[in-house]
Amino acid sequence: MDLVSLVRDIPDFPKEGIIFKDITPLLQDAEALRYAVDQMAEFGVGKKVDIVLGAEARGFILGAALAYTLGAGFVPARKPGKLPYDTIAAEYELEYGTDSLEIHEDAIKKGTRVLVHDDLLATGGTARAKCDLVEKLGGEVVGIAFIVELAFLSGRDKLKDYDVISLIKVAGE
Numbered sequence: 001m002d003l004v005s006l007v008r009d010i011p012d013f014p015k016e017g018i019i020f021k022d023i024t025p026l027l028q029d030a031e032a033l034r035y036a037v038d039q040m041a042e043f044g045v046g047k048k049v050d051i052v053l054g055a056e057a058r059g060f061i062l063g064a065a066l067a068y069t070l071g072a073g074f075v076p077a078r079k080p081g082k083l084p085y086d087t088i089a090a091e092y093e094l095e096y097g098t099d100s101l102e103i104h105e106d107a108i109k110k111g112t113r114v115l116v117h118d119d120l121l122a123t124g125g126t127a128r129a130k131c132d133l134v135e136k137l138g139g140e141v142v143g144i145a146f147i148v149e150l151a152f153l154s155g156r157d158k159l160k161d162y163d164v165i166s167l168i169k170v171a172g173e
Contacts, residue, residue: 001035003168007148021148021170023058023119036167037062040117040145041069043165047142049115051075051108053130055101056082058119062147066117075108077101077130090132092125101126103133110138121146121166124155131162 006026013020026032040062044052049070054063055077067074080089080100087102108114114134118127121144131141141162149156149166156164 001032003032003036003147006032007168021120021150023147026147027061033065036147037065037069039167040066040165043143043145044070044072044115047115047163048113049142050113051139052115052117053077053103053108053134054117055126055130059117062119063117066115066145070115072115075103075114077103077133088133088136090129090136092129093123099126101129101133103137105137108134108137108139112137112139113142114139116141116144116162117146118144119147121149121155121159121164122153124153124158127155128158131159 003026006029008022008025010020010022049072051073052063052067053075054060060076064074080102083102083104086105088105089100089102091098091100116127116130121127127144134141143163144159146166148168151169152172
């Protein structure tokens with residue numbers, strides 16, 4: 001399946017000089033959506049995934065579908081102040097600034113096997129922060145699954161200790 005044609009470039013978003021990779025057309029295409037979820041689920045089969053952890057906002061969409069497909073639970077990682085219960089946080093760098101994510105402090109138990117998901121791998125900061133949150137709570141990251149990887153930003157380098165898959169690799173800007 002040609003997923004590349006279903007990812008559109010949005011120049012200068014969220015700030016000038018950034019080319020945003022918009023997966024909305026992929027999400028709108030039922031066949032492509034099913035294919036993407038199935039490919040990531042295939043990556044998770046055999047990993048005995050207990051939880052899929054996805055960050056807002058696009059990581060929620062496919063992360064929940066991935067969890068359902070794998071027969072696993074889902075944990076949302078959110079921006080600070082968005083979760084109603086006690087949280088732990090991890091700060092990370094983006095290609096255009098810094099940010100942080102939080103999860104509930106009881107979201108992952110010791111020994112929980114976690115598949116981390118996000119729509120895009122850029123610098124690796126967001127994914128690394130999610131892995132740090134999982135490990136801070138005693139969970140085990142069994143893999144990380146992305147739709148798009150901006151390989152030219154070398155984000156995979158921050159994730160070298162993990163099993164990583166991306167369905168689309170963008171070599172250059």
